Amino acid sequence: MYWESISNLVEPGGLVVITSCNHTKDELLQEVEEFGMRKFGKEDADRGAGDSHQIFRYLDHVQTYPTIMFGGVEGSQVCTVAFQRV
Numbered sequence: 001m002y003w004e005s006i007s008n009l010v011e012p013g014g015l016v017v018i019t020s021c022n023h024t025k026d027e028l029l030q031e032v033e034e035f036g037m038r039k040f041g042k043e044d045a046d047r048g049a050g051d052s053h054q055i056f057r058y059l060d061h062v063q064t065y066p067t068i069m070f071g072g073v074e075g076s077q078v079c080t081v082a083f084q085r086v
Helices: 002-009 025-040 042-046
Strands: 015-020 056-061 067-070 073-076 079-085
Touching: 002 025, 025 056, 025 079
Parallel strands: none
Antiparallel strands: 015 079, 056 079, 067 073
């Protein structure tokens, strides 16, 4: 429901900037991709429509947050990702 609501609020060309302490950049990118697949249907993606049915396009992310090491894996506690409404 989150991405559906955001897609209805942001006009094409508009920006969405998300700061999260619960998701990684890769998880947010996956959520956006899955939302596009749900919105336009897997059949369109399978036929090669792919990016033409993209709703949000990844722009960039903040790369300067401090990192921590836990269980042998280094990562950040926070991520900020910018998307543009297509």
